[in-house]
Amino acid sequence: MLKKIVESLKNFTNRRPAFDPSGLNDPIAMQTEWRPLKSGGTNFKTHKLVEVNYHRLEFKATVFARIFCMLFLLAGLAVVFFFGLKTIDWQNLTSNFESAIPLIAGLIFATVGSVLLYFCTKPIVFDKTYGYYWKGRKEPAQTYDQGNKKTSAPLSDIHALQIVSERVSSSKNSYYSYEINLVLHDGGRLNVIDHGRLASIREDAQKVAAFLGIPVWDSVSR
Numbered sequence: 001m002l003k004k005i006v007e008s009l010k011n012f013t014n015r016r017p018a019f020d021p022s023g024l025n026d027p028i029a030m031q032t033e034w035r036p037l038k039s040g041g042t043n044f045k046t047h048k049l050v051e052v053n054y055h056r057l058e059f060k061a062t063v064f065a066r067i068f069c070m071l072f073l074l075a076g077l078a079v080v081f082f083f084g085l086k087t088i089d090w091q092n093l094t095s096n097f098e099s100a101i102p103l104i105a106g107l108i109f110a111t112v113g114s115v116l117l118y119f120c121t122k123p124i125v126f127d128k129t130y131g132y133y134w135k136g137r138k139e140p141a142q143t144y145d146q147g148n149k150k151t152s153a154p155l156s157d158i159h160a161l162q163i164v165s166e167r168v169s170s171s172k173n174s175y176y177s178y179e180i181n182l183v184l185h186d187g188g189r190l191n192v193i194d195h196g197r198l199a200s201i202r203e204d205a206q207k208v209a210a211f212l213g214i215p216v217w218d219s220v221s222r
Contacts, residue, residue: 019219028159031187034219036166041177043168043196044068046120049204057211059124059193059204069120073113079106124192126208131155133182135192150190155212159185161205163218165198178220180205 021029047059079102124135132140134152162181167174178201180192192208195201198220209216 019221021217021219024215024217026160028183028185028187029217032162032183032189034162034164036164036179037181037189038179038191038194039166041166041168041179041194041196043175043177045197045200046195047124047193048200049207051207055128057126057208061120065120066117069113069117071113072109072116076106076108076110076113079103079109081106126155126211128155133158133190133192135190149188153182153184153190157184157186158212158214159183160214161209161212161216162189163201163205163216163220165220180208183217 019034021032021034042065044064045062046065048062050058050060052058122136125140126133127140130140132152132154134140136151140152160183162179162183164179164181165176166179168177175196176198177194177196178198179194180201182190182192184190193201193204202216202218205216205218
């Protein structure tokens with residue numbers, strides 16, 4: 001009980017002051033939301049901004065993020081091949097289910113690792129040739145025409161870049177994670193990236209903003 005009280009007091013004292021968007025002198029800033037758009041987040045840098053060419057910017061997964069995802073995949077495969085397949089009793093599988101537990105556990109870890117790696121390496125692109133921003137492996141015209149406005153938007157619809165923070169807490173520790181969001185002309189938002197390195201978030205946001213010719217709205221106190 002005392003531990004929970006101490007943690008609550010710590011969270012309260014570490015809480016960032018509320019951001020007042022009226023100082024931006026933009027009606028869209030007053031219309032849009034300033035809460036985190038994507039819950040959760042990591043305490044390490046998951047993506048880096050890469051200038052592919054003069055007309056295209058991409059966020060790509062960092063080496064550390066790829067290794068983190070692959071650890072789950074490789075650990076799962078190791079359990080499957082070195083423990084599951086050797087110890088499982090195929091003839092008495094129904095009567096001796098315990099022998100299949102290592103195989104099942106390994107498959108679960110491998111599946112989780114595969115899913116994490118798939119989403120971690122999903123392309124995040126700003127392309128002036130296409131005239132679109134999109135997140136995913138499909139061409140932007142396809143995703144936008146299907147009404148999937150959560151992952152793509154015409155560059156001409158982007159009004160500003162928004163930086164917001166979220167305090168992520170667990171039973172063991174807590175940290176801040178930071179989002180780069182797109183703010184559209186109608187006040188809607190799309191999440192671009194979300195990780196725990198504020199300096200990198202700010203630097204990348206400035207580069208994207210310069211590329212698009214739009215402002216950065218930074219709500220995180222300095």
